[in-house]
Amino acid sequence: xxxxxxxxxxxxxxxxxxxxxxxxxxxxxxxxxxxxxxxxxxxxxxxxxxxxxxxxxxxxxxxxxxxxxxxxxxxxxxxxxxxxxxxxxxxxxxxxxxxxxxxxxxxxxxxxxxxxxxxxxxxxxxxxxxxxxxxxxxxxxxxxxxxxxxxxxxxxxxxxxxxxxxxxxxxxxxxxxxxxxxxxxxxxxxxxxxxxxxxxxxxxxxxxxxxxxxxxxxxxxxxxxxxxxxxxxxxxxxxxxxxxxxxxxxxxxxxxxxxxxxxxxxxxxxxxxxxxxxxxx
Amino acid sequence: xxxxxxxxxxxxxxxxxxxxxxxxxxxxxxxxxxxxxxxxxxxxxxxxxxxxxxxxxxxxxxxxxxxxxxxxxxxxxxxxxxxxxxxxxxxxxxxxxxxxxxxxxxxxxxxxxxxxxxxxxxxx
Numbered sequence: 466x467x468x469x470x471x472x473x474x475x476x477x478x479x480x481x482x483x484x485x486x487x488x489x490x491x492x493x494x495x496x497x498x499x500x501x502x503x504x505x506x507x508x509x510x511x512x513x514x515x516x517x518x519x520x521x522x523x524x525x526x527x528x529x530x531x532x533x534x535x536x537x538x539x540x541x542x543x544x545x546x547x548x549x550x551x552x553x554x555x556x557x558x559x560x561x562x563x564x565x566x567x568x569x570x571x572x573x574x575x576x577x578x579x580x581x582x583x584x585x586x587x588x589x590x591x592x593x594x595x596x597x598x599x600x601x602x603x604x605x606x607x608x609x610x611x612x613x614x615x616x617x618x619x620x621x622x623x624x625x626x627x628x629x630x631x632x633x634x635x636x637x638x639x640x641x642x643x644x645x646x647x648x649x650x651x652x653x654x655x656x657x658x659x660x661x662x663x664x665x666x667x668x669x670x671x672x673x674x675x676x677x678x679x680x681x682x683x684x685x686x687x688x689x690x691x692x693x694x695x696x697x698x699x700x701x702x703x704x705x706x707x708x709x710x711x712x713x714x715x716x717x718x719x720x721x722x723x724x725x726x727x728x729x730x731x732x733x734x735x736x737x738x739x740x741x742x743x744x745x746x
Numbered sequence: 747x748x749x750x751x752x753x754x755x756x757x758x759x760x761x762x763x764x765x766x767x768x769x770x771x772x773x774x775x776x777x778x779x780x781x782x783x784x785x786x787x788x789x790x791x792x793x794x795x796x797x798x799x800x801x802x803x804x805x806x807x808x809x810x811x812x813x814x815x816x817x818x819x820x821x822x823x824x825x826x827x828x829x830x831x832x833x834x835x836x837x838x839x840x841x842x843x844x845x846x847x848x849x850x851x852x853x854x855x856x857x858x859x860x861x862x863x864x865x866x867x868x869x870x
Contacts, residue, residue: 538839571749572868576841579778580771611750621776624794628775655804657773657840684773684840 490590490619493597498615505603509595510588514605519612522605523585527672528682531581531607537679540577541568550606560610578610583621584681590622625683632687633694635741639686641700642668646734652695661688665698696738748867754781757845757864763852765826768844769868772797778841787846796830796844818858825849831861833868 494506494513501518511525524530535541545568553562560578563569629636644667654662664674671689675682692698748756750769757767758781766782768789775794783789803816819830827847833839843861847854 570868572753573835575750576769576778576868583774583776624776625774653805653808655801655808681774687773 490622491597493599494590494615494619497599502599502601503604504599504601505605506589507598507600508589509593510591511585513586513589514603515615516604516609516612519614520582520586520618521609521612522607523582523589525585525588525682527588528581528585529676529679530585531578533676534577534581534679534681535569538577540573553608554606557604557606558608559606560608575611578607579613580681582611582613583618583625584683586618587622587625587683590619629686629690633690633741634744635693637700638671638689638693638698640670640672641702642670643674643689643698644701646696646699652692652697654692654697658688658692661685662692662697667701694742696734750779750868751781753864753868754779756867757843757861758782761845761847761852761857761860763827763848763850764845764857765848766792766846768793770794770797770842770844771840772800772842773840782846789844789846792828792846793844796828796842800830800832800842818861820854822849827852827854827857829854829857829861831858831865833865835865835868 491506491508497504497506497515498518503516503518504514506513506515510527511523513520514522529537532541532546536543536546541563545563549559549562549566549568553559560574564571564574629639643665645662645665660678661674664677669677671685672682674689675685678685689698693700754767754769758764761767764782765784766780766787766789768777768780768783770777770793775797777790777793780789780793783792799819799821800816803819807814807816815834816832818832821828821830825848827849829843829845829847831843831845833841833843843865845857845861847857
């Protein structure tokens with residue numbers, strides 16, 4: 466019998482478990498809804514526009530805006546969008562103008578708008594300790610399309626956090642550059658997931674992929690967590706993955722989100738996945 | 747041309763035997779609009795749960811190498827029909843209509859036809 470001398474494996478890195486705060490996402494937002502305020506709420510993750518206490522628009526640097534979603538999908542061309550903003554932006558009626566001029570159906574605009582609003586709000590209402598500001602009276606140039614009650618928005622945001630947590634409890638892939646696993650598990654992916662997988666190059670983050678695909682950023686997080694749970698992808702610098710392509714434009718290598726292991730031990734990768742899966746139970 | 751609320755109201759009013767309808771985003775599981783339902787039948791819960799049905803079917807089709815597109819999925823209970831129609835328009839990609847029918851009163855072929863018309867009205 467041959468014995469193989471193995472160096473003792475490095476200790477498993479400790480990781481903060483994802484916390485899901487459930488109630489009171491933003492006490493200030495609740496108060497503004499109560500007083501039926503109009504204006505813009507500025508948080509670290511982005512902005513929420515309120516009209517009489519209801520949310521009419523949300524924007525976040527983490528997500529593609531309504532214009533990007535409509536243009537990338539081919540629902541609207543960039544010239545049509547620019548013209549609408551030029552014609553109706555100053556009087557805050559861009560949405561109305563797009564529908565009245567026949568560029569988009571009312572239902573289609575509403576659905577895309579709601580998709581973009583809930584998507585951006587998820588990031589705006591993300592955990593943050595930075596100061597929050599509200600500027601009274603400011604209206605958004607899109608104009609009213611489909612106002613959403615604050616309570617409904619908060620409920621959906623919490624539901625989305627729980628959905629992500631249920632798929633895979635480790636949030637490391639949400640913001641880090643992503644790499645394909647060195648020895649990926651065999652997996653059948655849906656066409657939507659495969660579009661995400663095709664754009665993973667060791668540099669792009671989930672937000673970059675959303676912009677490239679013209680999809681809501683939360684949707685990409687769902688696909689990314691599913692792929693991470695299946696062991697197909699990992700955040701850069703963790704779990705022994707390596708970039709499948711050279712970074713375009715010679716970008717510097719991104720900072721890892723967890724302390725990098727001295728060597729990529731497949732046993733450790735397996736143990737980590739097992740631990741995460743057990744935690745998710 | 748219709749907004750979401752009008753289209754869903756129309757579905758509930760015009761489709762014989764319809765007791766609830768929802769327009770659902772199948773990645774997030776969020777109902778973008780619901781109409782009908784009852785205390786004992788929460789459409790938003792049904793919406794979120796049925797995203798798993800759609801996803802399972804899409805994955806199975808990938809496994810089998812089927813290239814066709816899902817038009818609709820029918821689930822029959824002893825007293826209800828649940829009809830899922832995937833929207834195909836550019837703006838509707840990733841959405842489905844979910845329709846609950848009372849099986850004693852419903853005409854399935856007609857309901858499918860009408861659901862298709864509702865999709866056209868939404869212009870997504």
